[in-house]
Amino acid sequence: MEEEEKDVIRRVGLEIVGAASLFSIETNEQIALDEDTVKGLINAVESHNRSVSMAACNAILDLFTTSIGRLKLLEFSAINNLIAIEMNLFVESDMNLNVPGEWIHVPKSSTPSISLIIMEEVHDKTFFRIGFMEDEYPVLLLHVAITLINDCTVEQLRKVPRGLSRKFLLYLAMLWAEVHKHKLIETVPESERFFCLSNIRTNHLAESLFRLSMDETFTTPSKFQEVKRSIFHLGHISFESFIVNHWEQSPLLIQRPSEDVLHDNVFSSFSQFLRSKETVSSFLGFLLQNLTSALPINSDELDIVGFLKEARD
Structure with a gap:
């Protein structure tokens, strides 16, 4: 035969x-x-x-x-086989990457070429599926590997050889960077040839990245400036400009307080009286409970700072 x-x-x-x-x-x-x-x-x-x-x-x-x-x-150990095959498929030319603790060998051009991301609605939730300008075979291998990684336990994941796990982690990180370079659109252009719409969602990719990076430890101490740049971006941005341009423009997250906090909140009875569906923010009650009442300012000084200096003297 x-x-x-x-x-x-x-x-x-x-x-x-x-x-x-x-x-x-x-x-x-x-x-x-x-x-x-x-x-x-x-x-x-x-x-x-x-x-x-x-x-x-x-x-x-x-x-x-x-x-x-x-x-x-x-x-x-199906994960081991799939990761090894996936890494070997994209080896076109090699390069060395400096990973804390050792130098490892990874493919230089190992990420599939992403064409677009498809948005889909499932039970009132929005998901994004990644489309590749690649052959179906490597995309299928990637899908199976991500599926197994996201469903295994921590103990099972630790059985994957460390070198193989790190290579695949870097591979997924480069893929994640490619995902964010493309716009989110809803339809596949007919002009796209060799387009493969995978079953890999962006949240699946993020979960695999998180799982593979759980045991990553940085043995060498980081310098203060490096930590600062990692928080406030890579430019010469200052803390003050970060606060003004980013922090203060961020949406305020107010969570519903616990029952104990709500019981001691000075606004609770007022809120119930108005039959409001939303509770008054807990920080307002905490703020008022820690304030001391004072008489009105008896001064022609409009500047409060000037008045305080005058009262102190």
Whole structure:
């Protein structure tokens, strides 16, 4: 039997496993409890035949629909295989990046080219799906890797080799930077060729970045100016201009106070009297309770600072 015929059999077999995984929960669990089948799915992702590898990725996503399927896939380190393959696909030329503690080797041009972001409404919530100007195969690998990372436990994530985890973290960080360079539009232009609209949402990408960076520690102390620049941007912006241009223009976040705070609030009875749906901000009550009443100012001085100096003398 020729190799091409074997690949066809492998692909069809993987498609059958994927379809059976979606047939019922019982069938899915039976497949997940078969260690040889699960290991075969994971190993098939590494196939040099594109159609076989894609069929394995789709079968993994199908098996991932039950808790038993997720548990077994993560138990046999499916994440490691997917990350390794994803990183190898985009190696065009290499560069070294200085990561605290060591120098690591990462692909220079490893991020897919993002074409646009599609906005969609689901149950009154807005989500953004990332579109790629890339072949479907690497995007599918990325989708499976992000799906597994976002569903695994901290202990399972720590089993990923540190070097591999760091490379993929830098890869996702570059992808995240690319996401923010593009406008959010609602339709796919017909002129876009080779466009692949993925099932990866921006919040999925953010969660993977957070999970992979949880164990990142900076062993070398940072200088004061470096910390300051990281907070107030990279320019020569001062603290004063930051307050005026950014902080004071930011929306004020007022949270609903707890029942204990509301009970002691001097505005609570007044608020209930007006039958207001919104409670008066807790900081107003706290402010008034700590003020001391004083007689009106008996002075022709309009400047309060001048009056205070006069009263002090």
